[in-house]
Amino acid sequence: VSRLVLLGGLVYALFLLGLGFRDGRLLALALPLVAYMAAAAFYAPGEAKLSARRSFGSDRVPAGAVVQVDVEVMNEGAALQEVLIRDRLPSGAELAGGQAMAIISLEPGEVFHLRYSVRVQRGSPSFREIEVESGSLFGLTRWRTLVPAAGRILVLPRADRLRRVPIRPLRTRGYAGPVPARQGGSGVDFFGVREYQTGDPRHWINWRASARHPRSLFTNEYEQERLADVGLILDARQRSDVRLGDAWLFEHAVRAAASLATAFLDDGNRVGLLVYGRSLDWTFPGYGKVQRERILRVLAGAQTGDSQVFDRLDYLPTRFFPTGSQIVLVSPLHGDDLPALVRLRARGYQLLVLRPDPVGMEVEVLRGRPGVELAARVLEVERALLRRRLLQAGIAVVDWHVTEPLDQALRTSLGRVPPWHRHVPLAGRA
Amino acid sequence: MIRRASHVTRGLAAASAIAGSLLAGPPLPVVAAMVAVSLLLAALPPLLAGQRQRGWPAPLTLAGFAGLSALGVRSGLGPGWMLVSVIAALVAWDLEHLEERLSHPAYAGTQTGRRALERAHLRRLVAVAAVGLLLGSGGLIAQARVTFVLALLLSLLALLGLSWILAFFRASGE
Numbered sequence: 001v002s003r004l005v006l007l008g009g010l011v012y013a014l015f016l017l018g019l020g021f022r023d024g025r026l027l028a029l030a031l032p033l034v035a036y037m038a039a040a041a042f043y044a045p046g047e048a049k050l051s052a053r054r055s056f057g058s059d060r061v062p063a064g065a066v067v068q069v070d071v072e073v074m075n076e077g078a079a080l081q082e083v084l085i086r087d088r089l090p091s092g093a094e095l096a097g098g099q100a101m102a103i104i105s106l107e108p109g110e111v112f113h114l115r116y117s118v119r120v121q122r123g124s125p126s127f128r129e130i131e132v133e134s135g136s137l138f139g140l141t142r143w144r145t146l147v148p149a150a151g152r153i154l155v156l157p158r159a160d161r162l163r164r165v166p167i168r169p170l171r172t173r174g175y176a177g178p179v180p181a182r183q184g185g186s187g188v189d190f191f192g193v194r195e196y197q198t199g200d201p202r203h204w205i206n207w208r209a210s211a212r213h214p215r216s217l218f219t220n221e222y223e224q225e226r227l228a229d230v231g232l233i234l235d236a237r238q239r240s241d242v243r244l245g246d247a248w249l250f251e252h253a254v255r256a257a258a259s260l261a262t263a264f265l266d267d268g269n270r271v272g273l274l275v276y277g278r279s280l281d282w283t284f285p286g287y288g289k290v291q292r293e294r295i296l297r298v299l300a301g302a303q304t305g306d307s308q309v310f311d312r313l314d315y316l317p318t319r320f321f322p323t324g325s326q327i328v329l330v331s332p333l334h335g336d337d338l339p340a341l342v343r344l345r346a347r348g349y350q351l352l353v354l355r356p357d358p359v360g361m362e363v364e365v366l367r368g369r370p371g372v373e374l375a376a377r378v379l380e381v382e383r384a385l386l387r388r389r390l391l392q393a394g395i396a397v398v399d400w401h402v403t404e405p406l407d408q409a410l411r412t413s414l415g416r417v418p419p420w421h422r423h424v425p426l427a428g429r430a
Numbered sequence: 431m432i433r434r435a436s437h438v439t440r441g442l443a444a445a446s447a448i449a450g451s452l453l454a455g456p457p458l459p460v461v462a463a464m465v466a467v468s469l470l471l472a473a474l475p476p477l478l479a480g481q482r483q484r485g486w487p488a489p490l491t492l493a494g495f496a497g498l499s500a501l502g503v504r505s506g507l508g509p510g511w512m513l514v515s516v517i518a519a520l521v522a523w524d525l526e527h528l529e530e531r532l533s534h535p536a537y538a539g540t541q542t543g544r545r546a547l548e549r550a551h552l553r554r555l556v557a558v559a560a561v562g563l564l565l566g567s568g569g570l571i572a573q574a575r576v577t578f579v580l581a582l583l584l585s586l587l588a589l590l591g592l593s594w595i596l597a598f599f600r601a602s603g604e
Contacts, residue, residue, distance in 0.1 A: 003489075003527065004596065006489050006492065006493065007492075008592065008595075008596045010492065010493060010496050011592055012589070012592065013496075013500075014496065014500060015585070015588060015589060015592070017500055019581075019585050021504065022581075023503070023504070024569065024570075025503045025509045025512075025569075025570055026500055026503060026504075027569060028509065028513065028565075028566045028567075028568075028569030028570045029496070029499055029500060029503065029509075029512060029513060029516050029566065031562060031565040031566045031569050032513070032516055032517045032520055032559070032562025032563065032565065032566050033496075033516070033520060033562070034565075034592065035558055035561045035562040035565055036520060036524075036558050036562060037592075037595050038595065039554070039557075039558045039561075041595045041598055043554075044598075081550075082531075082547060084534070084536055086536070099535070099536065101535070101536040102536050103534065103536040103547075105546075105547075137554060138524055138527075138551075138554075138555070138558075139527055139528070139531055
C-alpha cells in the first residue's frame with residue numbers, strides 16, 4: 001500500500017467519522033496526520049534539474065578489461081535532499097568495482113561524481129542515461145527522471161601474440177617481405193642452381209656444380225621473400241556457432257581472426273577481412289596499424305546471424321581477393337562447405353582453414369552426461385574425415401582446441417618439423 | 431538507533447492507549463479490548479518483520495492505532511491519550527520507513543551520509559510531531575459552536591484541501 005494512500009485514507013476516514021458522528025475529537029485526531037502531510041507538501045522539492053556528463057578511463061579497450069566510469073552530475077535547480085542516482089549499465093558491461101548508484105544531497109550548483117568500474121565484453125556497450133530518484137520530505141512520494149549521459153566504449157577483441165604464420169600464396173606482391181615468393185633471387189632458403197651471371201656475388205658460386213663443368217660457373221639461387229595479399233574470412237553463420245553458458249565458440253573465432261590479422265599485418269602483408277554471416281561485412285585490404293585498427297573495429301562489432309543466402313559458403317565473393325592470394329578461413333566448417341572450398345582452391349587461391357573445435361568445447365561443458373563421449377567420438381570421426389578431404393584438396397588445416405594457445409596450434413600444424421625430430425623411433429620399437 | 435526509536439514509539443502508542451483506557455474506567459469489556467488490541471499492535475509487527483513478512487507491519491501499526499484511538503474516543507476514553515497514541519504510531523510508522531530507506535544498497539559504505547540523514551530526519555519529525563500535538567490539543571480543547579451550514583462549508587474546505595495535497599503528490603510523484 002502506498003504510504004500516501006494510507007495516510008490520505010486515514011485522514012479521510014477520521015474526517016468522515018467526525019462529521020458523521022458530529023464529534024470534533026475525531027477531527028482533532030486527524031490533525032497530526034494532516035500536519036505531517038502538509039509539511040511534506042510544503043517542503044517538497046521542485047523538479048529536479050540535473051545535468052550529467054560521462055567520461056571513461058579509456059574509451060578503447062581490449063575485451064575483458066576493467067574501465068573506470070565517471071559520471072559528473074550537476075544540480076542546476078533548487079537544493080535536493082536524499083537523491084538516488086543510479087546508472088544503467090548496458091548489456092556487455094558488468095560492475096567490477098564500486099557502486100553504480102549513490103544517495104546524496106545536492107545544493108544548487110553542486111557537482112557530484114559517481115565513480116565506479118565495469119568489466120566490458122567485446123562490442124561497443126552504449127551507456128545512455130542515469131536514473132534520478134528524489135523524494136519528498138518523509139518519503140511520501142518519489143520523483144523519478146532520466147538524465148541523459150550518453151557514452152560509448154569501443155571494446156576490441158583480444159589479439160594473442162603469434163609468431164610468424166607460415167603461408168605460401170601462389171602470388172606475392174613486389175615488395176620485400178617475409179613470405180616465400182616461389183621465385184629465385186636473393187633470400188635465405190635455397191631455391192636452385194643457375195649459370196653464373198656477371199654481378200653475382202662470389203660466395204653464391206656453387207663450386208661443387210662448377211667443378212663438374214670445367215667451362216662454366218654455376219651460382220646458387222635463393223627463394224625471394226616478399227609481401228603477400230592475405231584475405232581473412234570469419235565465419236559468422238549462426239549454425240557455425242556453439243554457445244553453452246559462458247563458453248562461446250564465436251568469441252574464440254573472433255579472437256583468432258584478430259590475432260591472425262595482427263600477425264599478418266605486423267609482417268607487412270596486405271590484409272583484408274570478410275565477415276561472412278547474416279551479411280557480408282567487408283574491409284578492403286590495406287597495410288599497417290591503420291588497417292589493424294579498421295579490422296579490429298569490424299571484429300568488435302561482429303555478430304553471428306542467419307541468412308538463407310549465406311547459409312553455405314557457396315556465395316563467398318572471391319572477387320574481393322586477388323587471384324593467387326592467401327585466404328585464411330576461420331570456421332569450424334560443415335561437411336557441405338567442402339565443395340565451395342575446393343572451388344576456391346581450383347581458382348588458384350592458397351587456402352588455410354583454422355577450425356576452432358566445437359566438439360572439444362562442448363565436451364568440456366557437458367562432461368559426465370550420458371552419451372556425450374560417444375557423440376563426441378562420432379563427431380570427431382566426421383571432423384577427421386573432413387580434414388582428410390581438405391588435405392587431399394591441397395587445403396592446409398589447423399585444428400584448434402580453443403583451450404590451448406592458438407600459436408601452439410599453428411606451430412603444431414604448420415611448423416616445419418626439425419630434422420632431429422623427423423625420425424623419432426617409437427617407444428618400445430628398439 | 432532508528433529501529434530502537436521505532437520500537438520505543440510503538441510502545442509509547444500502546445502505553446498511551448492502555449493508560450487512557452485504564453484511567454477512564456468505562457465498562458470492563460471496552461478496557462480489556464483496548465488493552466488487548468494495543469498490546470497486539472505493539473508486539474505483532476516486529477514479530478512479523480522478524481518472519482520476513484515486511485511491507486504491511488508498519489502500515490498496520492498506524493492504521494491500527496488510528497482506528498483504535500477513534501474507537502476509544504467514541505467509547506469515552508481520554509481523547510488526550512488517544513491523540514498521543516496516534517502521534518506515536520505516526521512517528522513509529524515513519525521511522526520504520528526511514529530504516530527501510532537507509533537499508534538501500536546505495537548507502538553501503540557511506541556512514542557519514544547515513545548519520546547526517548538520520549539526524550536531519552529526526553529533527554524534522556520531532557518538529558512535525560510537536561506541531562501535530564499542538565494542533566490536536568488545540569482541537570480538543572477549543573470549543574466552538576458552529577451552524578450546520580458553516581460546519582458543512584468548513585468540512586468541504588478541509589476535504590478539498592486534503593484532496594489538493596493528495597493530488598499534488600500524485601501528479602508530481604512517479
